[in-house]
Amino acid sequence: MLNDRLEYNRISEVGEILPAQKGIQFPSLNILNLYTLIFVISNIYVWEDVAGLYWAKHIVTIVAASLYIFLGAIAGRSVARETMPIYLFWMLGFALYLFFAFNVVGALQYFVFFVFVCCISDSLKSYRASGALLLSIMLLPVVVDVLLNGAGFLYNTYYGRPRLLLGIQHPKETGNIISSLLLLYVFFGKQKSMIGYLIICFAVFFLLYLVQSRNSLLFVALFFSLNVSLKYLGVATSLVFYFIVLWFVPFFVSGFYYDQINSISSFRLDNWSSILESYSGFWGALGRGDLELRYEMVRVDNYFVSLFVETGIIGICWVFSLFVVCCYYLGAYKVNGWFVLPLVPALYTQASLDAGLFSTGNILNVVCWAIILYGIQKNHFDRSQQLHGREGVDDIH
Known part of the structure; x- marks a missing residue:
C-alpha cells in the first residue's frame, strides 16, 4: 500500500494527466496556437474580402472537434464522476436550442463549441504561453497592414472616433484578441515578478483604452478587480457585490436615467427593448424558434436577451445555473497564482453587451x-491528490 501511494505521488509530481483527460490530448497539434493564429489572420482588415478566410477558424473548430470525438472514442476517454455535472449542464444547452428554440443549426454550433472547448481545455495541461509567440501573433496584422495598406488601418476614425485597430477589421475583435492573449499569458506564462505583471497589465489597459473597446475594458477590469476581491473578501461576498453593482443597480438606475445609459451603451437599450417587445405573449415562456426574429437578434448585442426570446425563462434559468455550478466547482482555486473564478462573471457581463457566450467565432x-x-478539472484533480496523500499517511501510521 505504501509503495502504491509513493508511486502515485511520484507520477503526480511529473504531471499525470487529469482525470477528465485520460486517453486523449493534442499537444503535438498545438491546436490553441493554431486557432489563435487563424482567428487573427481571418480578422485582418486587408484580407477582409478574401473568399473563404472568414470560415477558416470555423473549419479548424469543426475538424478539431471531430478528431477529438473520434480519437476519444477509440481511446475510451472517461470523465471524472465528480465533474460530470459540468458536462451535463453544458449539454442541457444543446437540448434547449434543439427542442425549445427549434434551432438545429444553433444546437449543432453549440455542440461543436462544447467539444472544441473540451479539446482546448485538455491541451492546456501541457500548454506553456510564450510571451514572444503571443506578441508575434498580435503584431502580425500590424505588419500586414503596414506592408499592404500603408498603415491606414492601424489608428483611424473609421468607426466614428479615433481608435487603435492594429490592422484588425473591427475594434471589438481587436479588444477580444488583446484580452485573450493577456489571459493566456497570465494563466500559462512564466512571468514570476509582480512588477512585470503590473507593467503588462498597465500596457494592456492603455492599449484597450486606445482601442476604445468598452466591453474589453470592462472584462479586463472585472477580471483583475475580482481577483483582488476574492483575496480579501472571499468568494461569496465578492459574488454578492458583483451582482449588486453590475446587474441590480444598472437595472434599477436605467429606469431613471434611460436616455443617458442608452447613449453610453451605444443605444443598446433601444435595441433590447424593440426585440423584447416583439416577443409576443407568454405562450409558455418557452421562447420561440422564429427565423426572422433570430436574424434581428444578430444585432441585439445581448446574449441573454436573444436566449430569452428563443428559449424563454427556461433558457435564462439554465445559463445562470451554469454560472452557479462553475463558480461552485472553481471556488478559490488558482492557476499560476491567479483565481480562475473571475472569468465566469467577467464573461457573463461581457455577454450582456455582446451577441455571444458560446461562439467559436469569438x-x-x-x-x-x-x-x-x-480550472475545474485541475481543482478536482488536486483535491483528489491531497485526499489520496492523506489516506497514504493514515496507512503508514
Missing part, C-alpha cells in the same frame, strides 16, 4: 471557457 469565448473547464 476567441474570448473559447479561451475563457477552456480555462474555466481546465
Whole structure:
C-alpha cells in the first residue's frame, strides 16, 4: 500500500494527466496556437474580402472537434464522476436550442463549441504561453497592414472616433484578441515578478483604452478587480457585490436615467427593448424558434436577451445555473497564482453587451471557457491528490 501511494505521488509530481483527460490530448497539434493564429489572420482588415478566410477558424473548430470525438472514442476517454455535472449542464444547452428554440443549426454550433472547448481545455495541461509567440501573433496584422495598406488601418476614425485597430477589421475583435492573449499569458506564462505583471497589465489597459473597446475594458477590469476581491473578501461576498453593482443597480438606475445609459451603451437599450417587445405573449415562456426574429437578434448585442426570446425563462434559468455550478466547482482555486473564478462573471457581463457566450467565432469565448473547464478539472484533480496523500499517511501510521 505504501509503495502504491509513493508511486502515485511520484507520477503526480511529473504531471499525470487529469482525470477528465485520460486517453486523449493534442499537444503535438498545438491546436490553441493554431486557432489563435487563424482567428487573427481571418480578422485582418486587408484580407477582409478574401473568399473563404472568414470560415477558416470555423473549419479548424469543426475538424478539431471531430478528431477529438473520434480519437476519444477509440481511446475510451472517461470523465471524472465528480465533474460530470459540468458536462451535463453544458449539454442541457444543446437540448434547449434543439427542442425549445427549434434551432438545429444553433444546437449543432453549440455542440461543436462544447467539444472544441473540451479539446482546448485538455491541451492546456501541457500548454506553456510564450510571451514572444503571443506578441508575434498580435503584431502580425500590424505588419500586414503596414506592408499592404500603408498603415491606414492601424489608428483611424473609421468607426466614428479615433481608435487603435492594429490592422484588425473591427475594434471589438481587436479588444477580444488583446484580452485573450493577456489571459493566456497570465494563466500559462512564466512571468514570476509582480512588477512585470503590473507593467503588462498597465500596457494592456492603455492599449484597450486606445482601442476604445468598452466591453474589453470592462472584462479586463472585472477580471483583475475580482481577483483582488476574492483575496480579501472571499468568494461569496465578492459574488454578492458583483451582482449588486453590475446587474441590480444598472437595472434599477436605467429606469431613471434611460436616455443617458442608452447613449453610453451605444443605444443598446433601444435595441433590447424593440426585440423584447416583439416577443409576443407568454405562450409558455418557452421562447420561440422564429427565423426572422433570430436574424434581428444578430444585432441585439445581448446574449441573454436573444436566449430569452428563443428559449424563454427556461433558457435564462439554465445559463445562470451554469454560472452557479462553475463558480461552485472553481471556488478559490488558482492557476499560476491567479483565481480562475473571475472569468465566469467577467464573461457573463461581457455577454450582456455582446451577441455571444458560446461562439467559436469569438476567441474570448473559447479561451475563457477552456480555462474555466481546465480550472475545474485541475481543482478536482488536486483535491483528489491531497485526499489520496492523506489516506497514504493514515496507512503508514
